[in-house]
Amino acid sequence: xxxxxxQIALIINGRIEGDPNASVTSFGKIEEAKTDQLxxxxxxxxxxxxxxxxxxxxxxxxSLQLKQxxxxxxxxxxxxxxAFAALLSKYQEMLTQQMKGIQQxxxxxxxxxxxxxxxxxxxAYLGENVSIGNNSKIYPNAFLGANVTIGNNTIxxxxxxxxxxxxxxxxxxxxxxxxxxxxxxxxxxQPDGSFKKVPQIGNVIIEDNVxxxxxxxxxxxxxxxxxxxxxxxxxxxxxxxxxxEVGNNTVIAAQAGVSGSTKLGSxxxxxxxxxxxxxxxxxxxxxxxxxxxxxxSIEPGKAVxxxxxxxxxxxxxxxxxxxxxxELEKRIKQLELLVKQLMGEKV
Numbered sequence: 001x002x003x004x005x006x007q008i009a010l011i012i013n014g015r016i017e018g019d020p021n022a023s024v025t026s027f028g029k030i031e032e033a034k035t036d037q038l039x040x041x042x043x044x045x046x047x048x049x050x051x052x053x054x055x056x057x058x059x060x061x062x063s064l065q066l067k068q069x070x071x072x073x074x075x076x077x078x079x080x081x082x083a084f085a086a087l088l089s090k091y092q093e094m095l096t097q098q099m100k101g102i103q104q105x106x107x108x109x110x111x112x113x114x115x116x117x118x119x120x121x122x123x124a125y126l127g128e129n130v131s132i133g134n135n136s137k138i139y140p141n142a143f144l145g146a147n148v149t150i151g152n153n154t155i156x157x158x159x160x161x162x163x164x165x166x167x168x169x170x171x172x173x174x175x176x177x178x179x180x181x182x183x184x185x186x187x188x189x190q191p192d193g194s195f196k197k198v199p200q201i202g203n204v205i206i207e208d209n210v211x212x213x214x215x216x217x218x219x220x221x222x223x224x225x226x227x228x229x230x231x232x233x234x235x236x237x238x239x240x241x242x243x244x245e246v247g248n249n250t251v252i253a254a255q256a257g258v259s260g261s262t263k264l265g266s267x268x269x270x271x272x273x274x275x276x277x278x279x280x281x282x283x284x285x286x287x288x289x290x291x292x293x294x295x296x297s298i299e300p301g302k303a304v305x306x307x308x309x310x311x312x313x314x315x316x317x318x319x320x321x322x323x324x325x326x327e328l329e330k331r332i333k334q335l336e337l338l339v340k341q342l343m344g345e346k347v
Contacts, residue, residue, distance in 0.1 A: 001025065001094070005057050005073045008038070011090055012083040014059065018073030022056050027088070030055060039072075042081035059084050096155065099137055115152070133170065145181070151208070163220060169208040169230070177215040180204050184219040184226075184242025184260060198222060200242060207231075213238065213254070235272070247284065265300065287312070 006020040028037035030046055033055035040059040041050055050058065051068050058072045059080045077083040096119075102108070103122040114120070114132035121140030126132070130144045133152035138144070143161045150156065151170035160174050163181030174180065186198035202221025206212070206228045213236035220226060221243045228234070231249040239257040240246065246258070247266040256270050259278035264270075268282055271290030276282065283300030293307030303312035340346075 001091075003038075005075060008057065008059075008087065009075050012059070012075070012077055012087055014075035014077040014083065015062075016073065016075055020073075022073040024056050028055060030058065038087075040080045040084040042079075042084070059087075096137055097135070103140070121158070127164070139176075157214075163204075165203040166220070167203065167205045169206055169210065171209050172206055173211045174206075175212060175214040175216075175236070178212055179217045180206070180212075181220045182217060184222055186222050186242065186260075202226065202243070204228070210234075216240070219244075219260075229266075241278070253290065 002023050002025050004020065005016050005018070005022045008014070009016050023036070024038040025036050028034060028039050030039040030041055030053050031049040033039040033053050035054050035056055037055050038057045038059070039053060039055040041047065041064070042061065050060070051070055053072060055072050057075060059075045059077060061080045062076045062078055099119040100117050102120045106120055106122055106124045108120065108126045109128045109130065111128050112126040112130040115134035115136070117135045118132055119137040120126070121138060121142070123141045124138050125143045127144060127146040127148065129147045132138065132150045133154065135152055136150050136154045138156045139158040141158050142156045144150070145162060145164035147165050148162050149167045151168060151172065153170055154168055154172040156162070156174050157176040159176045161179045162168065166181040168174070181204045183200040186200055187195035188198055190196055200220050200222050202224045204218050204220050204226045207230040209231050210228050210233070212234045215236055216234055216238040218226060218228065218240040219242040224243060226240065226243055227245045228240070229246060229248045232246045233251045235252060235254040237255050238252055241258060241260040243261040244258050245263045246252070247264050247268060249266055250264050250268040252270040253272035255273045256275070258264065258276045261278050262276050262280045262282065264282045265284035265286065267285045270288045271292065273290055274288045274292045274294065276288070276294040280294065281297040283298055283302065285301040286298045287303040288294055288298070288309065289303070289305035289312060291307065292305050292309040294304065294309045298304060304310060305312045305315045
């Protein structure tokens with residue numbers, strides 16, 4: 001597909017400097033872009049490439065002052081990174097809109113229903129009473145169990161498994177290999193030392209505008225619902241246990257795990273490989289550093305690190321002290337020597 005500078009500026013509400021008829025057919029990094037490609041510059045570290053790149057069109061910040069002439073057509077916006085992201089989203093949306101129809105072979109239950117402009121890929125399975133909204137895309141080899149509901153404009157990538165009764169909202173993206181609605185880890189210890197499985201009869205609810213990375217697992221609730229609230233973003237390889245609630249616009253990086261019945265507030269940030277034990281309350285805006293082990297509830301807005309996790313600022317002070325220990329030891333020995341000299345002791 002080909003787009004002109006004027007068309008792009010209209011989409012991202014930008015201001016053109018140069019030829020409004022300049023056109024591009026693909027995207028490129030500013031340091032590598034070729035003619036007919038679109039690039040962007042948000043990080044000042046890469047500004048030197050602005051004056052040598054072959055890109056036909058470049059999106060830049062309004063605040064950037066040019067140090068020398070450029071040959072590319074520029075589109076100025078308040079935030080080049082956000083504008084480029086919005087443009088990529090629009091481009092991806094246009095590509096997915098072209099995907100329509102039902103490929104064969106696939107299995108669609110007679111009681112399943114779907115809206116307009118949907119795509120259902122080959123070898124997909126739609127169980128009893130599955131409902132799919134308008135413009136949604138179900139990629140090949142996806143599995144949707146009985147009574148699953150999928151909203152409008154949602155994308156379910158290849159190999160995703162969504163167990164029975166789960167509800168997926170509008171404009172959700174779930175990447176390949178993710179499992180939604182598997183049984184929570186519930187086992188009752190028995191007098192003889194064995195464990196009896198506790199049936200998991202709840203479901204998973206994923207609200208609107210959520211994105212879930214590849215090979216993530218979200219367990220169904222024992223009773224009630226495991227909930228991923230609107231705007232949350234989950235990376236690859238994450239474990240969300242039964243009855244967990246993930247708040248609005250919370251982000252969780254890869255390989256993190258949240259144990260059963262823990263409630264994450266809104267706008268929480270969790271770093272990679274962090275672990276949160278069960279039945280905790282993580283307040284709005286809390287930040288959990290990578291590889292932290294959280295064993296206590298966290299107040300809103302607080303940042304923690306370490307295992308067991310504790311206050312982030314205090315941890316930095318402790319690290320600074322640790323680095324200074326050799327020097328402190330040297331000074332203590334000097335003071336001990338001075339005291340002995342003052343007391344007339346042999347040294």
